[in-house]
Amino acid sequence: MAGLESIKGGDAWYKCDPPMILGEGPIYRASDSTLHWVDCLANPPELHILKVDPVTGDAIGRARILHLSDSVTVQFFRKDKPGSYICAYYQGVAFLDEETGRLDVVKEIIPTEDRAKLRFNDGAVDARGRFWLAEIDLKAMSYGPNKLPESHGKPIGRLWRYDPDGTLSEMDNGFVCGNGLAWSPDNTTMYVNDSVSMQVFSYDFDVETGAISNKKLFIDRRDSFGEPDGMVVDTEGNLWIAVFDSNRVMVFSPEGRHLKDIVFPARNMACTTWGGKDSDILFIATGKDRKPTAKADDQGGHMFRYYAKGTKGTTKFEFAG
Numbered sequence: 490m491a492g493l494e495s496i497k498g499g500d501a502w503y504k505c506d507p508p509m510i511l512g513e514g515p516i517y518r519a520s521d522s523t524l525h526w527v528d529c530l531a532n533p534p535e536l537h538i539l540k541v542d543p544v545t546g547d548a549i550g551r552a553r554i555l556h557l558s559d560s561v562t563v564q565f566f567r568k569d570k571p572g573s574y575i576c577a578y579y580q581g582v583a584f585l586d587e588e589t590g591r592l593d594v595v596k597e598i599i600p601t602e603d604r605a606k607l608r609f610n611d612g613a614v615d616a617r618g619r620f621w622l623a624e625i626d627l628k629a630m631s632y633g634p635n636k637l638p639e640s641h642g643k644p645i646g647r648l649w650r651y652d653p654d655g656t657l658s659e660m661d662n663g664f665v666c667g668n669g670l671a672w673s674p675d676n677t678t679m680y681v682n683d684s685v686s687m688q689v690f691s692y693d694f695d696v697e698t699g700a701i702s703n704k705k706l707f708i709d710r711r712d713s714f715g716e717p718d719g720m721v722v723d724t725e726g727n728l729w730i731a732v733f734d735s736n737r738v739m740v741f742s743p744e745g746r747h748l749k750d751i752v753f754p755a756r757n758m759a760c761t762t763w764g765g766k767d768s769d770i771l772f773i774a775t776g777k778d779r780k781p782t783a784k785a786d787d788q789g790g791h792m793f794r795y796y797a798k799g800t801k802g803t804t805k806f807e808f809a810g
Contacts, residue, residue: 667682688708
Protein backbone atom coordinates (compact mmCIF):
# COMPACT_ATOMS: atom_id res chain seq x y z
CA MET A 490 0.00 0.00 0.00
CA ALA A 491 1.67 3.20 -1.15
CA GLY A 492 2.33 5.72 1.57
CA LEU A 493 1.54 3.33 4.42
CA GLU A 494 3.56 4.19 7.53
CA SER A 495 5.92 1.37 8.47
CA ILE A 496 7.65 1.45 11.86
CA LYS A 497 10.39 -0.86 13.14
CA GLY A 498 9.19 -2.44 16.35
CA GLY A 499 12.54 -3.69 17.61
CA ASP A 500 13.99 -7.01 18.66
CA ALA A 501 12.47 -9.46 21.13
CA TRP A 502 12.36 -7.81 24.53
CA TYR A 503 12.01 -10.93 26.70
CA LYS A 504 13.72 -14.13 25.58
CA CYS A 505 11.95 -17.33 26.57
CA ASP A 506 14.23 -20.27 27.29
CA PRO A 507 13.51 -22.40 25.36
CA PRO A 508 11.56 -20.32 22.82
CA MET A 509 7.81 -20.84 22.94
CA ILE A 510 6.11 -22.91 20.27
CA LEU A 511 3.08 -20.59 20.29
CA GLY A 512 2.74 -17.75 22.77
CA GLU A 513 -0.86 -16.67 23.32
CA GLY A 514 -3.23 -14.78 25.63
CA PRO A 515 -1.08 -12.02 27.16
CA ILE A 516 -2.83 -9.98 29.87
CA TYR A 517 -1.44 -7.26 32.13
CA ARG A 518 -2.37 -6.73 35.78
CA ALA A 519 -1.79 -3.18 36.97
CA SER A 520 -2.08 -3.91 40.70
CA ASP A 521 1.28 -5.70 40.77
CA SER A 522 2.52 -4.86 37.24
CA THR A 523 2.68 -8.44 36.05
CA LEU A 524 2.35 -9.87 32.55
CA HIS A 525 0.68 -13.26 32.13
CA TRP A 526 0.69 -15.41 28.98
CA VAL A 527 0.63 -19.05 27.85
CA ASP A 528 2.53 -21.32 25.50
CA CYS A 529 -0.46 -23.37 24.40
CA LEU A 530 1.48 -25.89 22.29
CA ALA A 531 4.27 -26.66 24.75
CA ASN A 532 4.29 -30.19 26.12
CA PRO A 533 3.02 -29.83 28.78
CA PRO A 534 1.33 -26.46 28.11
CA GLU A 535 2.75 -23.57 30.13
CA LEU A 536 1.57 -20.46 31.96
CA HIS A 537 4.19 -17.68 32.27
CA ILE A 538 3.97 -14.87 34.86
CA LEU A 539 6.52 -12.05 34.67
CA LYS A 540 6.87 -8.94 36.82
CA VAL A 541 7.61 -5.84 34.75
CA ASP A 542 8.46 -2.22 35.51
CA PRO A 543 5.18 -0.28 35.12
CA VAL A 544 6.92 2.70 33.49
CA THR A 545 9.51 1.11 31.20
CA GLY A 546 8.01 -2.35 30.78
CA ASP A 547 11.43 -3.84 31.58
CA ALA A 548 11.41 -7.38 32.95
CA ILE A 549 12.12 -7.74 36.66
CA GLY A 550 13.79 -11.14 36.97
CA ARG A 551 12.58 -14.17 35.07
CA ALA A 552 9.03 -15.40 34.50
CA ARG A 553 7.54 -17.99 36.81
CA ILE A 554 6.41 -20.92 34.67
CA LEU A 555 3.63 -23.32 35.63
CA HIS A 556 2.83 -26.55 33.78
CA LEU A 557 -0.82 -27.10 32.88
CA SER A 558 -2.83 -30.31 32.48
CA ASP A 559 -4.39 -29.23 29.15
CA SER A 560 -3.82 -26.63 26.50
CA VAL A 561 -5.02 -23.15 27.51
CA THR A 562 -5.10 -20.55 24.74
CA VAL A 563 -6.49 -17.50 26.52
CA GLN A 564 -7.14 -16.47 30.12
CA PHE A 565 -8.57 -13.47 31.97
CA PHE A 566 -8.62 -12.36 35.57
CA ARG A 567 -11.75 -12.92 37.63
CA LYS A 568 -13.22 -9.89 39.37
CA ASP A 569 -12.78 -9.98 43.17
CA LYS A 570 -11.20 -13.45 43.00
CA PRO A 571 -7.44 -12.88 43.33
CA GLY A 572 -5.21 -15.57 41.90
CA SER A 573 -7.88 -17.06 39.65
CA TYR A 574 -8.43 -16.82 35.90
CA ILE A 575 -11.24 -17.88 33.63
CA CYS A 576 -9.82 -19.52 30.51
CA ALA A 577 -10.55 -21.38 27.33
CA TYR A 578 -8.97 -24.82 27.43
CA TYR A 579 -9.03 -27.28 24.53
CA GLN A 580 -12.67 -28.31 25.07
CA GLY A 581 -14.39 -25.47 26.89
CA VAL A 582 -14.36 -23.15 29.90
CA ALA A 583 -12.24 -23.65 32.99
CA PHE A 584 -10.94 -21.81 36.02
CA LEU A 585 -7.15 -21.70 36.35
CA ASP A 586 -5.25 -21.21 39.60
CA GLU A 587 -2.36 -18.75 39.39
CA GLU A 588 -0.33 -20.31 42.20
CA THR A 589 -0.57 -23.99 41.31
CA GLY A 590 -1.61 -24.12 37.65
CA ARG A 591 -4.57 -26.31 38.61
CA LEU A 592 -7.23 -26.38 35.90
CA ASP A 593 -10.82 -26.88 37.05
CA VAL A 594 -13.26 -27.54 34.21
CA VAL A 595 -16.39 -25.40 34.49
CA LYS A 596 -18.16 -26.21 31.22
CA GLU A 597 -17.10 -28.83 28.68
CA ILE A 598 -18.45 -27.70 25.32
CA ILE A 599 -16.53 -29.83 22.82
CA PRO A 600 -16.90 -33.53 23.68
CA THR A 601 -13.73 -35.60 23.89
CA GLU A 602 -14.66 -37.59 20.78
CA ASP A 603 -14.59 -34.33 18.79
CA ARG A 604 -11.08 -33.22 19.83
CA ALA A 605 -9.85 -34.12 16.35
CA LYS A 606 -12.49 -31.84 14.77
CA LEU A 607 -12.64 -28.74 17.00
CA ARG A 608 -10.66 -26.88 19.62
CA PHE A 609 -10.98 -23.57 21.43
CA ASN A 610 -8.71 -20.72 20.48
CA ASP A 611 -9.09 -17.06 21.44
CA GLY A 612 -11.56 -15.28 23.69
CA ALA A 613 -12.35 -12.01 25.45
CA VAL A 614 -14.37 -10.58 28.33
CA ASP A 615 -16.89 -7.82 27.58
CA ALA A 616 -17.69 -4.72 29.64
CA ARG A 617 -20.33 -6.59 31.67
CA GLY A 618 -17.94 -9.38 32.59
CA ARG A 619 -19.18 -12.05 30.15
CA PHE A 620 -16.61 -14.45 28.66
CA TRP A 621 -16.63 -14.95 24.88
CA LEU A 622 -14.68 -17.80 23.32
CA ALA A 623 -14.19 -18.96 19.74
CA GLU A 624 -13.37 -22.31 18.16
CA ILE A 625 -11.12 -23.65 15.39
CA ASP A 626 -12.41 -26.05 12.72
CA LEU A 627 -9.24 -28.17 12.65
CA LYS A 628 -9.84 -29.79 9.26
CA ALA A 629 -10.73 -26.48 7.61
CA MET A 630 -7.62 -24.87 9.09
CA SER A 631 -5.40 -27.68 7.75
CA TYR A 632 -5.99 -26.52 4.17
CA GLY A 633 -4.11 -23.31 4.90
CA PRO A 634 -4.93 -19.59 4.81
CA ASN A 635 -7.76 -18.77 2.39
CA LYS A 636 -7.54 -22.22 0.76
CA LEU A 637 -10.69 -23.91 2.00
CA PRO A 638 -12.22 -25.94 -0.87
CA GLU A 639 -15.94 -25.71 -1.52
CA SER A 640 -16.15 -29.45 -0.93
CA HIS A 641 -15.50 -28.88 2.78
CA GLY A 642 -18.78 -27.05 3.16
CA LYS A 643 -19.45 -24.48 5.84
CA PRO A 644 -16.74 -24.37 8.53
CA ILE A 645 -17.93 -25.69 11.89
CA GLY A 646 -16.12 -23.32 14.29
CA ARG A 647 -18.51 -21.56 16.69
CA LEU A 648 -18.55 -18.41 18.82
CA TRP A 649 -19.84 -18.78 22.38
CA ARG A 650 -20.73 -16.50 25.28
CA TYR A 651 -20.38 -17.78 28.85
CA ASP A 652 -22.17 -15.55 31.36
CA PRO A 653 -21.23 -15.04 35.03
CA ASP A 654 -24.35 -16.98 36.09
CA GLY A 655 -23.16 -20.04 34.13
CA THR A 656 -25.44 -19.60 31.13
CA LEU A 657 -23.83 -20.72 27.86
CA SER A 658 -25.06 -19.33 24.52
CA GLU A 659 -23.94 -20.08 20.97
CA MET A 660 -23.69 -16.64 19.35
CA ASP A 661 -22.45 -17.36 15.82
CA ASN A 662 -20.89 -20.12 13.72
CA GLY A 663 -19.13 -20.79 10.42
CA PHE A 664 -15.59 -19.94 11.57
CA VAL A 665 -12.40 -21.59 10.40
CA CYS A 666 -10.33 -20.05 13.20
CA GLY A 667 -12.14 -17.67 15.56
CA ASN A 668 -9.66 -15.16 16.93
CA GLY A 669 -8.93 -11.65 18.16
CA LEU A 670 -12.17 -10.69 19.91
CA ALA A 671 -12.48 -7.01 20.89
CA TRP A 672 -14.95 -4.14 21.32
CA SER A 673 -15.05 -0.48 20.33
CA PRO A 674 -14.45 1.92 23.26
CA ASP A 675 -18.15 2.86 23.33
CA ASN A 676 -19.16 -0.84 23.42
CA THR A 677 -21.45 -0.55 20.40
CA THR A 678 -19.33 -2.68 18.04
CA MET A 679 -17.78 -6.11 18.53
CA TYR A 680 -14.96 -7.40 16.33
CA VAL A 681 -14.01 -11.02 15.64
CA ASN A 682 -11.18 -12.22 13.40
CA ASP A 683 -11.35 -15.40 11.35
CA SER A 684 -7.60 -15.81 11.00
CA VAL A 685 -7.33 -18.59 8.47
CA SER A 686 -10.04 -17.15 6.25
CA MET A 687 -8.09 -13.83 6.49
CA GLN A 688 -11.14 -11.73 7.42
CA VAL A 689 -12.20 -9.44 10.27
CA PHE A 690 -15.92 -9.16 11.03
CA SER A 691 -17.87 -6.55 12.96
CA TYR A 692 -21.20 -6.86 14.75
CA ASP A 693 -23.57 -4.40 16.34
CA PHE A 694 -23.24 -5.06 20.07
CA ASP A 695 -25.77 -4.50 22.84
CA VAL A 696 -23.68 -4.16 25.98
CA GLU A 697 -26.64 -4.58 28.34
CA THR A 698 -27.92 -7.87 26.92
CA GLY A 699 -24.76 -9.20 25.27
CA ALA A 700 -26.60 -9.65 21.96
CA ILE A 701 -24.83 -9.30 18.61
CA SER A 702 -26.41 -8.55 15.23
CA ASN A 703 -25.78 -7.14 11.76
CA LYS A 704 -22.57 -9.06 11.00
CA LYS A 705 -20.40 -7.33 8.39
CA LEU A 706 -17.08 -7.99 6.69
CA PHE A 707 -14.95 -5.21 8.21
CA ILE A 708 -11.41 -5.95 6.95
CA ASP A 709 -10.72 -8.29 4.02
CA ARG A 710 -7.18 -9.68 3.71
CA ARG A 711 -8.02 -12.49 1.26
CA ASP A 712 -6.22 -10.82 -1.65
CA SER A 713 -3.26 -9.82 0.48
CA PHE A 714 -1.13 -11.63 3.08
CA GLY A 715 -1.11 -12.48 6.78
CA GLU A 716 -3.66 -13.97 9.17
CA PRO A 717 -5.40 -11.49 11.53
CA ASP A 718 -4.70 -12.92 14.99
CA GLY A 719 -4.89 -11.45 18.50
CA MET A 720 -6.26 -7.91 18.67
CA VAL A 721 -6.65 -4.96 21.01
CA VAL A 722 -8.28 -1.54 20.62
CA ASP A 723 -7.05 1.89 21.70
CA THR A 724 -9.16 4.65 23.21
CA GLU A 725 -9.58 6.25 19.77
CA GLY A 726 -11.15 3.03 18.48
CA ASN A 727 -8.20 1.92 16.33
CA LEU A 728 -7.61 -1.83 16.03
CA TRP A 729 -4.09 -3.12 16.72
CA ILE A 730 -3.98 -6.59 15.16
CA ALA A 731 -1.12 -9.07 15.50
CA VAL A 732 -0.98 -10.54 12.00
CA PHE A 733 0.39 -14.10 11.93
CA ASP A 734 2.72 -15.03 9.07
CA SER A 735 3.50 -11.38 8.36
CA ASN A 736 6.16 -10.05 10.82
CA ARG A 737 3.85 -7.24 11.94
CA VAL A 738 1.14 -5.65 13.99
CA MET A 739 -1.25 -3.80 11.67
CA VAL A 740 -3.23 -0.79 12.85
CA PHE A 741 -6.66 0.00 11.37
CA SER A 742 -8.98 2.93 11.97
CA PRO A 743 -12.55 2.50 13.30
CA GLU A 744 -13.63 2.73 9.65
CA GLY A 745 -11.34 -0.15 8.65
CA ARG A 746 -8.66 1.98 6.97
CA HIS A 747 -5.15 0.53 7.17
CA LEU A 748 -3.14 3.21 9.05
CA LYS A 749 0.29 1.75 9.75
CA ASP A 750 2.38 -1.35 10.36
CA ILE A 751 4.71 -2.07 13.26
CA VAL A 752 7.27 -4.53 11.84
CA PHE A 753 9.16 -7.08 13.93
CA PRO A 754 11.87 -9.73 13.29
CA ALA A 755 9.42 -12.55 14.09
CA ARG A 756 7.23 -14.02 11.36
CA ASN A 757 4.44 -15.18 13.60
CA MET A 758 3.04 -12.32 15.68
CA ALA A 759 0.27 -13.97 17.67
CA CYS A 760 -1.46 -11.92 20.35
CA THR A 761 -1.40 -8.48 21.95
CA THR A 762 -2.22 -6.68 25.19
CA TRP A 763 -1.84 -3.15 26.48
CA GLY A 764 0.14 -2.68 29.66
CA GLY A 765 2.22 -0.31 31.74
CA LYS A 766 1.24 2.57 34.01
CA ASP A 767 -0.32 4.55 31.16
CA SER A 768 -1.58 1.59 29.06
CA ASP A 769 0.70 2.70 26.23
CA ILE A 770 3.03 -0.32 26.03
CA LEU A 771 1.92 -2.97 23.57
CA PHE A 772 3.12 -6.43 24.63
CA ILE A 773 3.05 -9.09 21.92
CA ALA A 774 3.34 -12.88 22.23
CA THR A 775 4.78 -14.75 19.24
CA GLY A 776 5.25 -18.26 17.91
CA LYS A 777 8.11 -20.08 16.26
CA ASP A 778 8.19 -20.14 12.49
CA ARG A 779 8.07 -23.90 12.00
CA LYS A 780 8.02 -23.83 8.19
CA PRO A 781 10.97 -25.26 6.23
CA THR A 782 11.44 -21.75 4.82
CA ALA A 783 11.93 -20.17 8.26
CA LYS A 784 14.79 -17.72 8.51
CA ALA A 785 17.63 -18.70 10.84
CA ASP A 786 17.45 -15.34 12.61
CA ASP A 787 13.66 -15.32 13.11
CA GLN A 788 12.92 -14.28 16.70
CA GLY A 789 9.56 -16.02 17.00
CA GLY A 790 8.84 -17.76 20.29
CA HIS A 791 9.80 -14.72 22.39
CA MET A 792 7.94 -11.70 23.78
CA PHE A 793 7.99 -8.28 22.11
CA ARG A 794 6.93 -4.80 23.19
CA TYR A 795 6.25 -1.52 21.45
CA TYR A 796 6.03 1.90 23.09
CA ALA A 797 2.96 3.49 21.54
CA LYS A 798 3.57 6.94 22.97
CA GLY A 799 0.64 9.28 22.43
CA THR A 800 -1.72 6.30 22.32
CA LYS A 801 -3.68 4.88 25.25
CA GLY A 802 -4.97 1.34 25.12
CA THR A 803 -8.25 0.04 26.45
CA THR A 804 -7.97 -2.26 29.45
CA LYS A 805 -9.03 -5.88 29.17
CA PHE A 806 -12.05 -6.56 31.36
CA GLU A 807 -12.37 -9.13 34.16
CA PHE A 808 -14.86 -12.00 34.30
CA ALA A 809 -17.67 -11.15 36.72
CA GLY A 810 -18.20 -14.68 38.02
